[in-house]
Amino acid sequence: MDNRTGFRRRGHGFLADQARQALGMAGEAKLLADIPAPLVHTAFGAAVCAVAILMRPEALGLQRSAIASGCLAVFTGLALVAYDFLVYPAESRPGLEGAALPVAAVASFATVLAGVTPIAVRLAAGVVAAIVIGGVPHLAGRRVTGREGWATRFGRDAAGVAVLAPVLVAASSPVLPPLQRAGLVAAVALLVSIDGLRTERIGVIRALLASAVVGLIIGEVTLPVATATGNAGLRAAALLVLWYGLRGELGVLVTSRRNHWTSIAEYGIFVLAAAVALGLIAARNL
Incomplete structure (x- = not known):
């Protein structure tokens, strides 16, 4: 059991593990309850996207928007890592690499806001970013705990394509200077x-x-x-x-x-x- 003050395992997965131990079954199963849950992270992702909308170039100007969006992306990664470190045990934390795709999702959404004007495209990009921020830490946690199957791998690859594709499309927009476009894509x-x-x-x-x-x-x-x-x-x-x-x-x-x-x-x-x-x-x- 995780005996850290203020944090303890809970839920059906924990109760099932306790039942196995009471029956004398050796070994501790990897608990799905110990993997970062998508709900909290997705809510956080939606909040991040809402802030990114307030930082769009129409509101702050291109240069200030780029700086603010970069800071927001870094903050998103640090917040996800800190949350997982405080709440989940070491064996199920995705670590720093689990924040790579969420950070890219924030940058991708900010790029769409800067280079694409149709509301429908912006809305779709925001939904994708929120889902990626919410789902990828969970998928990374499944990999760490040895629960990664073909569906999990496919989900992470699909998330990567969903994040990168809008950036490649927005890179053709004349709104962004050439060097900034190339640097952002890289x-x-x-x-x-x-x-x-x-x-x-x-x-x-x-x-x-x-x-x-x-x-x-x-x-x-x-x-x-x-x-x-x-x-x-x-x-x-x-x-x-x-x-x-x-x-x-x-x-x-x-x-x-x-x-x-x-x-x-x-x-x-x-x-x-x-x-x-x-x-x-x-x-x-x-």
């Missing part, structure tokens, strides 16, 4: 890549280095692509495919898998397809 791609690579059980340092390379490449490619003419959705889709391929390639390179070259070839197909698409987009603007 930062969000780095955070999303960290979450994805850690899902693959890659070490923290290796995941961070690989994610930094992915972020730099995506940010660099964004500069010429964002100024191209044509459908912004197609450009964002090509960049998203490129990110997926690069993340997979570098993820394989920093591990010691036996099917090393097979995996590199598989992810290389995505990189090649994205490169061809981006090349065609660039050729149309010559």
Whole structure:
């Protein structure tokens, strides 16, 4: 039992564990009740999105909005880590990596507010951000406690795509200066890549280095692509495919898998397809 003052386990999972111990069943089961619950985090995510709306460029100006949104993203990550540290036992805490995708979600929503004007798109982006902030710590907790199945992995990958895609679309907006667009895309791609690579059980340092390379490449490619003419959705889709391929390639390179070259070839197909698409987009603007 967790004997820290003011904190104790509770709920059906705890009672079932106590019953198992009373029957003499050895070992302590990993309790779902000890994993960060989505409800509290989702409510916090909704509050963060509400604050982000108040910090939109129309209200504060572009520069002040960018600074305020960056501070809000950092605060969100620190608040999630602090809450999980105080409330949940060590064996079920997602740690710092669990805050990577929520921080990226805040940055993504702020980017949509700055670069996209339709209310429907902004509303959808806010809902996605709140769900990601609420759900990802729970999914990360399942990974830490050994409860991560294919559905959990798929959920985290889908959350990463949902966070990165709006940023890639908004990067084509002329509202944001080119360097700020590239830097923002690089930062969000780095955070999303960290979450994805850690899902693959890659070490923290290796995941961070690989994610930094992915972020730099995506940010660099964004500069010429964002100024191209044509459908912004197609450009964002090509960049998203490129990110997926690069993340997979570098993820394989920093591990010691036996099917090393097979995996590199598989992810290389995505990189090649994205490169061809981006090349065609660039050729149309010559």
